[in-house]
Amino acid sequence: MMPDPSEITALMGRHYLLMAFLVSLGALQIAVSTGGYRGMWLVPHRLAARWLGIALIVVGVAVFFLQPLWVEGPWAAGSVDADSATREWGTASWGELAGARNVNDIHGGLAGTAHATWFALGALGALAVSLSVGALTVRLSRRRSEHGQADEADGLDAMREHDFPSALRTSLEIAQKSWRQDVAESLVPDAYPAGLPAIWRRVRRR
């Protein structure tokens, strides 16, 4: 039976979301281990976090491309038949898996907007997992300096030694105190010689 292309789109969306989540989580781990932000590490060692990141990327890609497709769909699009409209629908064999997901969006493949949406969701999920597990890792780790708030550092700098909740508290407090000054400083024309305030000053002088 030929399935509805929307069912294929839903299946592809689920599989792509999983890959986007795992690859994003892996990329995040490599980045935060490079930056040294312990509050986001899934494991309490820099090198282990980096290797875990690489492993997550490999697993994410493998899960997507090697996952059996035993449901009927326009799989094996890499056939020599150039006219996708006449391609027969069916299940994909192991040998066809490499090209099975090359499906045009009119036949159930993901369109560009769907790609962007699923990637954004996957990346947000990866960030949430990284922050939550990172908080646990910092709390359980001996490297944790204290239970309370982070020091004077704000933003990601606060997560070098502290978990997300305490870094967030400190960052918000610092921002509350300094936002007026920050905004005022950034609007000074000399802060960005090519920026809007500098352009506006030149226009007014003329």
Next chain:
Amino acid sequence: MNPFDTNIILWLNGQAGKFQVFDDLMRIIASDYLMPLVFSAAMLALWFAGRTRRERFRFQMAMLIGISAIGISNLLVMLLNLAWDRPRPFVHLGDELTLLFYPPTDPSFPANPVAIGFAAGAAAWMVNRKLGIALFMAAAVYGFSRVYAGVFYPTDIIGGAAVGVAATWLTAFLGRVLQPIPALAIRLARAFALG
């Protein structure tokens, strides 16, 4: 159709079917899913990869430029498609090609997937040469796989690369002019411990 394009695509695509493993690898690389995800994940990683506040700011600006450039390159490709509806190679060459990919219905020039890859690569290149080169190479391999699969001409790939780099250059210029808006956005992220 110029002989440069025809000769190269016929020779490259002529290798299809000879090495099954290489064909499968090209099918995976040519897919709509792998390489765009690589470019997006690289942009995500760029946000968090800076070691110092100064370096992080530069990386985060590059990330904002990169994702904006990807959007602008899509727009430029769409405009160029309106100006020139170049048919895909399999339309011209028909049975002479072994198609390893589904037959896309949009115009061939310029290659949109390659434009996106080069836009991301150029943004990364501005702040980190190694990552920039890696992304340029990934985008080039992506383009190669699409020519091998028979869905793009070589000049489509060259055009896509030029559009991607131009989009990043344009976005970087706009980014400088629109300061302090992106800088304030990064400051806002820092207030939530994410910048």
